[in-house]
Amino acid sequence: xxxxxxxxxxxxxxxxxxxxxxxxxxxxxxxxxxxxxxxxxxxxxxxxxxxxxxxxxxxxxxxxxxxxxxxxxxxxxxxxxxxxxxxxxxxxxxxxxxxxxxxxxxxxxxxxxxxxxxxxxxxxxxxxxxxxxxxxxxxxxxxxxxxxxxxxxxxxxxxxxxxxxxxxxxxxxxxxxxxxxxxxxxxxxxxxxxxxxxxxxxxxxxxxxxxxxxxxxxxxxxxxxxxxxxxxxxxxxxxxxxxxxxxxxxxxxxxxxxxxxxxxxxxxxxxxxxxxxxxxxxxxxxxxxxxxxxxxxxxxxxxxxxxxxxxxxxxxxxxxxxxxxxxxxxxxxxxxxxxxxxxxxxxxxxxxxxxxxxxx
Numbered sequence: 001x002x003x004x005x006x007x008x009x010x011x012x013x014x015x016x017x018x019x020x021x022x023x024x025x026x027x028x029x030x031x032x033x034x035x036x037x038x039x040x041x042x043x044x045x046x047x048x049x050x051x052x053x054x055x056x057x058x059x060x061x062x063x064x065x066x067x068x069x070x071x072x073x074x075x076x077x078x079x080x081x082x083x084x085x086x087x088x089x090x091x092x093x094x095x096x097x098x099x100x101x102x103x104x105x106x107x108x109x110x111x112x113x114x115x116x117x118x119x120x121x122x123x124x125x126x127x128x129x130x131x132x133x134x135x136x137x138x139x140x141x142x143x144x145x146x147x148x149x150x151x152x153x154x155x156x157x158x159x160x161x162x163x164x165x166x167x168x169x170x171x172x173x174x175x176x177x178x179x180x181x182x183x184x185x186x187x188x189x190x191x192x193x194x195x196x197x198x199x200x201x202x203x204x205x206x207x208x209x210x211x212x213x214x215x216x217x218x219x220x221x222x223x224x225x226x227x228x229x230x231x232x233x234x235x236x237x238x239x240x241x242x243x244x245x246x247x248x249x250x251x252x253x254x255x256x257x258x259x260x261x262x263x264x265x266x267x268x269x270x271x272x273x274x275x276x277x278x279x280x281x282x283x284x285x286x287x288x289x290x291x292x293x294x295x296x297x298x299x300x301x302x303x304x305x306x307x308x309x310x311x312x313x314x315x316x317x318x319x320x321x322x323x324x325x326x327x328x329x330x331x332x333x334x335x336x337x338x339x340x341x342x343x344x345x346x347x348x349x350x351x352x353x354x355x356x357x358x359x360x
Contacts, residue, residue, distance in 0.1 A: 009054070009217070011050045011053070011054065012050065012051065012054045012217070012221065014047075014050070015046075015047040015048075015050040015051050015054075015224070016047075016224060018043055018044055018046075018047035018228065019047075019224065019227055019228060019231075021040075021043070022040065022043070022044050022047075022228060022231035023231060025040055026040070026231050026234055026235065029041075029235065029238075030234065030235065030238045033238070037235060037238055037239060038239070040235060041232070041235040041236065041239055044228055044231050044232050044235060045232065045253075045257075047228055048086070048225055048228050048229070048232065048257055049257060049260055051082075051221045051224055051225050051228070052082050052225070052257055052258065052260055052261055053260065053261050054217070054221055055078050055079075055081075055082060055218055055221045055222060055225075055261075056078065056079065056261035056262075056265075057261075058078075058214040058215075058217050058218040058221070059074050059075050059078035059079070059218060060075065061211075061214050062074050062211060062214050062215060062218070063075045065211055066211075071186075072182060072185060072186050073182060076182075076284075076288045076292070077292070078218060078222075079258060079261070079262065079285060079288065080258070080288050080289060080292045080293060081222050082222065082225055082257060082258050083103070083107065083254060083255070083257070083258035083289065083293060084292070084293055084296050085222060085225050085226040085229060086225060086226075086229045086232075086254050086257060086258075087099065087100060087103050087254050087293070087297070088296070088297075088300065089226060089229035089230055089232075089233055090229065090232075090233050090236075090250055090254065091297075091300075091308075093230075093233040093234070093237070094233070094237065094250070096250075097306075097307070097308055097309045098309045099250060099251055100293070100294075100297040100308055100310065101152065101308075101309055101310045101311070101312065101316075102248050102250075102251035102252075102316075102360070103251040103254045103255055103293070104151075104152070104289055104290060104293055104294065105152075105251070105312065105316050105319075105320070105360065106248065106251050106252045106254075106255035106256075106351075106355075107255040107258065107259065107285070107286065107289045107293075108144075108148075108286045108289065108290070108320065108323070109255075109319065109323065109347075109348060109351040110255050110256065110259045110348070111259060111262070111281075111282050111283070111285045111286040111289070112282055112283065112286055112323055112327055112344065113323055113344045113345065113347040113348035113351060114259075114263070114344075114345075114348045115259065115262060115263055115266045115267075115278070115281060115282040115285075116266075116278065116279070116282035116283070116327075116341075116344055117341050117342070117343070117344030117345035117346075117347070117348055118267060118341065118345060118348075119266045119267055119269070119270035119275070119278040119282070119341070120270070120275075120278075120330075120336040120337065120338065120340055120341025120344065121338045121341035121342060121345060122267060122270050122271055122341075123270035123271065123273065123275055123278070123336065123338075123341075124336065124337040124338030124339070124340075124341055125338050126271060126273075127273045128337065129335050129336070129337050130270070130273060130275035130335065130336050130337070131195065131275065131334055131335050132195050132275045132276040132278075132279045132334060132335075132336065133191075133192055133193065133194060133195040133276055133334065134331075134332075134333065134334035135189070135191075135192035135193075136192050136193045136195075136276070136279060136280060136283075137279055137283065137327075137331035137332075137334075138331075139181075139184075139185075139189070139192060139193075140279075140283035140284065140286075140287055141283070141324065141327055141328055141331065143177065143181055143287050143291075144283065144286060144287055144290065144324065145324060146177070147174065147177060147287065147290040147291050147294075148290060148320060148324075150170055150173060150174070151170055151174065151290055151294040151310060152290075152294075152310055152311065152312050152320075153311075153312060153317065154166075155170075155310045155311040156311035156312065158311075160307065163307050164302060167298045167301060167302055167307075168298075168302060170294065170295070170298055171295040171298050171299055171302070174290075174291050174292075174294055174295045175295055177291055178288075178291040178292060181287070181291070193276070193280055194276065195275075195276035236250060236253075246355050246356055246357070246358045247358055248355045248358070248360050249355075252355055258289075259285065262281050262282075262285050265277070265281060266278040266281040266282060269281070275336055279331070279336075283327075294310065297310075298310070313360065315354060315359050315360050316360055319347070319350070319351060319354070319360070322347060323344075323347055326343055326344060326347060327344075330343065330344070
């Protein structure tokens with residue numbers, strides 16, 4: 001069984017090999033620049049993506065075995081931990097006060113407009129109208145509105161003299177919101193988030209390996225992501241220095257790494273007419289990012305005494321408002337189709353264009 005398990009983990013083993021290679025070649029690659037720098041950066045980035053996918057897999061197995069509410073908690077924490085770890089490393093290395101804000105914004109754009117939009121288009125073209133539980137969409141949208149409002153819209157009006165007080169309040173209220181939502185989602189109102197296939201139908205647990213092993217690999221992979229992020233940060237700074245590349249590239253990169261496993265799962269669910277899963281992933285990932293990432297970042301700001309900019313720029317605020325209004329309009333009847341999906345995809349394309357133009 002051990003040999004079978006090791007064969008299944010060969011991508012993880014290859015990703016771990018990138019750690020000593022990265023530290024050994026980091027300075028030489030930065031000094032050489034060009035292909036050497038780009039090649040090592042690509043290798044480290046690929047290794048982090050592999051780790052993100054393995055983290056998602058082991059979280060799914062543990063979620064299936066432990067049941068609710070622990071299953072949802074593990075899935076959420078595993079997905080957000082990748083984003084938070086990379087984000088914190090890049091923040092401390094780059095000292096960018098807006099990186100956290102830009103990352104959360106990018107994550108919402110990717111999750112709601114990218115994942116949900118493409119899933120609705122693919123599923124709609126293949127199955128026509130796809131149904132999901134309307135209660136889930138309504139609950140997600142309501143919580144997203146409040147979380148984004150408290151965490152990213154209101155800070156624009158909070159003066160520096162009182163920001164620690166408001167920051168502490170936002171950390172507390174976000175924690176309360178998340179714990180309350182987790183409880184209601186997995187206990188009292190669990191049926192709101194179910195329609196057809198359940199977690200038991202979607203998770204993969206055929207290995208028969210012990211649960212502690214999956215937990216150990218999951219934690220170890222998260223630590224490995226943090227270690228590789230140190231190398232990634234140095235290489236990314238060297239690549240972007242003097243290149244004129246869009247300033248949001250690091251934020252988008254962090255959001256993409258975190259969302260990568262969710263993208264494949266959501267699109268596969270839509271192809272198999274399980275739009276409920278796609279809705280849960282797209283909206284649930286956005287909500288988890290806001291409710292869990294923001295408190296961690298605000299907590300770091302309180303500890304260091306340096307305010308982190310969470311207030312949205314006018315362009316970001318406009319895109320978020322249009323996205324939420326579109327989601328409220330499209331997710332009002334418990335059905336999706338390709339036309340609704342195209343509206344979200346158009347917003348995702350607009351986000352990509354704004355990133356490339358350096359406007360977000």
